[in-house]
Amino acid sequence: MNSPATRTTGQERLWSVDDHLEDILTTVRPLEPIELQLLDAQGCVLVEDVTVPVSLPPFDNSSMDGYAVRVADVTGASEEFPAVLTVVGDVAAGQADQPHVGPGQAARIMTGAPLPPGAEAVVPVEWTDGGLGEGPVSGMRAHSASPEGSSGQVHVHRPAEARAHVRAKGSDVKAGDRALEAGTLLGPPQIGLLAAIGRGTVRVRPRPRVVVLSTGSELVQPDEELSNGQIYDSNSFALCAAARDAGAIAYRVGAVADDAETLRQTIEDQLVRADLLVTTGGVSVGAYDVVKEALSSVGDEDEAGGGVDFRTLAMQPGKPQGFGSIGPDHTPLLALPGNPVSSYVSFELFVRPAIRTLMGLPDVHRSTTRAKLSADKALTSPKGRRQFLRGTYADGTVTPVGGAGSHLVAALAHADALIVVPEHDTSVEPGAEVEVVLLG
Amino acid sequence: MNSPATRTTGQERLWSVDDHLEDILTTVRPLEPIELQLLDAQGCVLVEDVTVPVSLPPFDNSSMDGYAVRVADVTGASEEFPAVLTVVGDVAAGQADQPHVGPGQAARIMTGAPLPPGAEAVVPVEWTDGGLGEGPVSGMRAHSASPEGSSGQVHVHRPAEARAHVRAKGSDVKAGDRALEAGTLLGPPQIGLLAAIGRGTVRVRPRPRVVVLSTGSELVQPDEELSNGQIYDSNSFALCAAARDAGAIAYRVGAVADDAETLRQTIEDQLVRADLLVTTGGVSVGAYDVVKEALSSVGDEDEAGGGVDFRTLAMQPGKPQGFGSIGPDHTPLLALPGNPVSSYVSFELFVRPAIRTLMGLPDVHRSTTRAKLSADKALTSPKGRRQFLRGTYADGTVTPVGGAGSHLVAALAHADALIVVPEHDTSVEPGAEVEVVLLG
Numbered sequence A, B: 001m002n003s004p005a006t007r008t009t010g011q012e013r014l015w016s017v018d019d020h021l022e023d024i025l026t027t028v029r030p031l032e033p034i035e036l037q038l039l040d041a042q043g044c045v046l047v048e049d050v051t052v053p054v055s056l057p058p059f060d061n062s063s064m065d066g067y068a069v070r071v072a073d074v075t076g077a078s079e080e081f082p083a084v085l086t087v088v089g090d091v092a093a094g095q096a097d098q099p100h101v102g103p104g105q106a107a108r109i110m111t112g113a114p115l116p117p118g119a120e121a122v123v124p125v126e127w128t129d130g131g132l133g134e135g136p137v138s139g140m141r142a143h144s145a146s147p148e149g150s151s152g153q154v155h156v157h158r159p160a161e162a163r164a165h166v167r168a169k170g171s172d173v174k175a176g177d178r179a180l181e182a183g184t185l186l187g188p189p190q191i192g193l194l195a196a197i198g199r200g201t202v203r204v205r206p207r208p209r210v211v212v213l214s215t216g217s218e219l220v221q222p223d224e225e226l227s228n229g230q231i232y233d234s235n236s237f238a239l240c241a242a243a244r245d246a247g248a249i250a251y252r253v254g255a256v257a258d259d260a261e262t263l264r265q266t267i268e269d270q271l272v273r274a275d276l277l278v279t280t281g282g283v284s285v286g287a288y289d290v291v292k293e294a295l296s297s298v299g300d301e302d303e304a305g306g307g308v309d310f311r312t313l314a315m316q317p318g319k320p321q322g323f324g325s326i327g328p329d330h331t332p333l334l335a336l337p338g339n340p341v342s343s344y345v346s347f348e349l350f351v352r353p354a355i356r357t358l359m360g361l362p363d364v365h366r367s368t369t370r371a372k373l374s375a376d377k378a379l380t381s382p383k384g385r386r387q388f389l390r391g392t393y394a395d396g397t398v399t400p401v402g403g404a405g406s407h408l409v410a411a412l413a414h415a416d417a418l419i420v421v422p423e424h425d426t427s428v429e430p431g432a433e434v435e436v437v438l439l440g
Helices: A017-027 A188-196 A235-245 A260-273 A290-295 A340-358 B017-027 B188-196 B235-245 B260-273 B290-295 B340-358
Strands: A034-037 A066-069 A083-091 A105-109 A121-124 A153-156 A178-180 A201-205 A209-215 A249-256 A276-280 A307-313 A320-326 A331-336 A368-373 A386-394 A397-400 A417-421 A433-438 B034-037 B066-069 B083-091 B105-109 B121-124 B153-156 B178-180 B201-205 B209-215 B249-256 B276-280 B307-313 B320-326 B331-336 B368-373 B386-394 B397-400 B417-421 B433-438
Touching: A017 A307, A017 A320, A017 A331, A017 A340, A066 A083, A066 A153, A105 A153, A178 A188, A188 B235, A188 B340, A209 A235, A209 A260, A235 A249, A235 A276, A235 A340, A235 B188, A249 A260, A260 A276, A260 A290, A276 A340, A290 A320, A290 A331, A307 A331, A320 A340, A331 A340, A340 A386, A340 B188, A368 A417, A386 A433, A397 A417, B017 B307, B017 B320, B017 B331, B017 B340, B066 B083, B066 B153, B105 B153, B178 B188, B209 B235, B209 B260, B235 B249, B235 B276, B235 B340, B249 B260, B260 B276, B260 B290, B276 B340, B290 B320, B290 B331, B307 B331, B320 B340, B331 B340, B340 B386, B368 B417, B386 B433, B397 B417
Parallel strands: A083 A105, A209 A249, A209 A276, A276 A331, A368 A397, B083 B105, B209 B249, B209 B276, B276 B331, B368 B397
Antiparallel strands: A034 A201, A066 A105, A066 A121, A083 A153, A307 A320, A320 A331, A368 A433, A386 A397, A386 A417, A417 A433, B034 B201, B066 B105, B066 B121, B083 B153, B307 B320, B320 B331, B368 B433, B386 B397, B386 B417, B417 B433
């Protein structure tokens, strides 16, 4: 970011895709962590090592609905010669006080309930008569309807070894164990584990707040009437959705007209809710390229690391790009070109990795793969530019969709991959192997 | 759903995983579509064929910043012998009225601006002196700083063919074309296309509202103190996160104690915001299995299709399951077992496909693949049950994580796949090929 914000004449440095991306990824820093409620932390990256405070399960408990017994009392039991035990009460899950199980006794016990004192094993209810005296049963009657089930006698039809159907305290995790490491992405099972060990809040990097605004006096909101020379604003919608898809909280600002002062004020206004700003349009070499014009005087270009640099990239689409930071907090800003396909491809290549860097994710890039090109004729690509063509990928083969034109938004909506043609290639024959970026 | 809600004795039908899933998928219907704002429709399925109302682009326009010219005027132009044209004005994007370009004239034109009357082609500004009379330039000066750029003379250094750098009206999509078909999942590029053709709202199936509640008198909220026999509620957190992950709007109800009347009231209370209800716990054969007890008398079991059926499934974990519908709207309800791993596996197998069916998605299932088992010893599995073990998958190999115990929530948090052991297998040797369900 050491070149002036606008240039009108002379030869510029031609940036490679890789150099531009590296500049972004070495400049953008992960957001400061905050403590969030567990469900608010979904999709975020943990920044602390989480240690188990209490063993799981926290006490020996039954893995079955059945009867807690002493091993000696059921030795040799069979359906023909059952062990007959006196039921001294119920042990339900969450019950603080348990009956003591003495010789010749059993406690009716529910899955997850603590093994009562005196008991050594659990026999499943299916191995008993359930206290009904009529042979094996498949379950218990509800206590509310049949309270007598917690007393009387039970016939046990099979023996049980010590600790049978008992889950030992700490058999899942032990107090002091590492539950999750810093850097873990919190999905549903990780959130479940954190809740299970009693963590109601957790320290994570928050989702970045991304403000998306499009520029162009020709832009009209959908559902409005188009006048001569006008088109609908689509970039702010597509990029807002893409930012969310990448994990961000996205705010869509309506299209801003090509007036530098209006744009400057809009951006300064939005800074308060932005961890990252994304603009589209107004970054090229025209006389009304308002983003380039406006951002030369916004913010903190006098401070180290401040200012927005506008560049020419060796890529197609997406040649003109801006990157830098603005405002007192050096909020990063990516200024993308205005053509819908250019802006979307630029988002995938540069903004998505920036968002994922802000989130602290270990892997910020889309998956890539090699695929065989299926096409009627050779693809052509300008020399010295890395070209990104839209395609559909399936089973190791990629097929181009639409042409190379950067305005082919309809084709983009039917693509699920980008076909990469390297800088040194000017054509790719059908059947050749190509690199493919998988979108989603 | 033709069996009584509770059973205490006798032989039950043993349901296969496939039969239970089929019952769910043939019973649950996609939600009625509604008209949503474009960005609210992200991740939803379109239910209408969308036709292009106006061609894109809606008018011939420039693909470059440059000069709109007549072909004859630039024929044979070179840097040594430039064509010298009179600049008759600017054509910016969004500008309704354009200057007429006559013989010997040019209009300075910006990317996306309409080709003005009389002009036949665009020469990029880099092929000209930009009106400065000092050789080739790389761009224009901003109009606001240099208004004289829209008048005077321009030297053009290269010829241009008719229609050069002109995007033809309708070259992207034509009015009357099909933009998107019913059944399309709306991601960022589809939302961009809809905005581009002027659609501010769109008819889609909404995200289902899923109410998740856990049951169990032993359950304590995270961050509270555990007393004797208590554990933390983790299922409602994990399943809420998983429901969101599947595409739903999830509401987490706190844990409900094992009291049938309380549970019944809670469920009836929640019905107003539920397209799908998910409970955990209380579905087995114990005397305090409150979900089973309560749901036998909730809702509409007298009406066709109503009532909740509690079943034994030939699977591990996840043997006891409930499925049916309740309330005046026959809201579908899935009652999952209470062990954290059982409930999570059950969610993946049954609830996720139900949510995605409500959304109208064409593919409701997780991806599966075949993988080589990497393990120190053979996996064992009970005969006649389909077992789902937790594992990590990478590069065609799957490795089990933790054991088969359904309470091993810590192991689950480190898994990214389920290893499927079919009903007829009781052991799987290391190196064998197994089916794997990829989680996320």
